[in-house]
Amino acid sequence: MDDGDHGTAVRAWLRDIEVFAGPLPEFEPEQAPADPTTLFMSWLSEAVRDGLRDPHAMTLSTVDEAGDPDARVLILKGVDAGGWQFAGHGFSPKGRQLAVHSRAALTFYWPEHGRQVRLRGAVVPGSAEDNAADFLSRSATARAESLLGRQSQYLADTAERDEALEKSLAQVRSEPALVDAAWTLYTLAPAEVEFWQAARSRVHTRLRYERAEQGWERFRLWS
Numbered sequence: 679m680d681d682g683d684h685g686t687a688v689r690a691w692l693r694d695i696e697v698f699a700g701p702l703p704e705f706e707p708e709q710a711p712a713d714p715t716t717l718f719m720s721w722l723s724e725a726v727r728d729g730l731r732d733p734h735a736m737t738l739s740t741v742d743e744a745g746d747p748d749a750r751v752l753i754l755k756g757v758d759a760g761g762w763q764f765a766g767h768g769f770s771p772k773g774r775q776l777a778v779h780s781r782a783a784l785t786f787y788w789p790e791h792g793r794q795v796r797l798r799g800a801v802v803p804g805s806a807e808d809n810a811a812d813f814l815s816r817s818a819t820a821r822a823e824s825l826l827g828r829q830s831q832y833l834a835d836t837a838e839r840d841e842a843l844e845k846s847l848a849q850v851r852s853e854p855a856l857v858d859a860a861w862t863l864y865t866l867a868p869a870e871v872e873f874w875q876a877a878r879s880r881v882h883t884r885l886r887y888e889r890a891e892q893g894w895e896r897f898r899l900w901s
């Protein structure tokens with residue numbers, strides 16, 4: 679098969695994969711609450727209720743110093759009046775990117791419900807106390823790895839990694855209150871939050887909340 683045939687076959691194969699297989703929930707934007715947090719919590723609760731896998735996983739998108747985009751999946755750590763929370767190492771690529779450019783996007787996708795939520799806004803690091811509390815809530819191995827501070831660096835030798843991890847784990851076990859000062863609980867305070875509901879008809883429903891001087895404005899969007 680030459681490259682052209684292969685490309686054609688791959689396109690046909692991808693086209694035949696079903697998307698939004700349904701059944702899908704209804705979304706009535708007219709009935710949407712005034713605050714996007716309320717709607718987000720109800721969509722997340724429905725994802726949890728229906729047993730969707732990793733319902734609290736989301737994509738964090740950032741930009742690096744050169745303005746190039748980057749993205750990775752993280753776990754949602756909390757939602758409160760301040761915004762949506764996630765945690766990571768301050769010296770990791772995402773941590774360094776956020777230190778330089780403190781704006782980001784979060785994207786949730788719940789395939790079985792055909793639902794996407796997109797948020798954009800400013801990101802602020804947590805207080806030393808909040809960062810420490812989040813760090814100490816993690817497993818001993820996760821804390822040991824974090825203390826090595828080498829996330830996303832080239833791994834040349836797994837034996838060296840295993841030895842370093844073993845030492846770090848021993849330290850975590852002997853000093854259970856030890857905190858990695860670079861571990862950070864970030865909060866993204868959204869300037870906009872968009873809810874997207876797929877429909878089998880392909881006439882999808884979109885509703886965007888934009889932060890106003892007081893509260894939120896709501897806009898329907900073309901799909």
Ligand SMILES: Cc1cc2nc3c(=O)[nH]c(=O)nc-3n(C[C@H](O)[C@H](O)[C@H](O)COP(=O)(O)O)c2cc1C
Pocket residue numbers: 732735748749750751752753754765766767770771772773829830
């Ligand atoms: C489902 C899932 C959850 C994850 N949760 C986290 C998380 O909460 N914090 C984190 O730092 N990395 C998490 N990761 C790993 C990140 O995707 C990423 O590999 C890592 O943070 C390094 O990213 P960076 O090089 O952009 O800093 C998770 C990965 C997956 C697939």
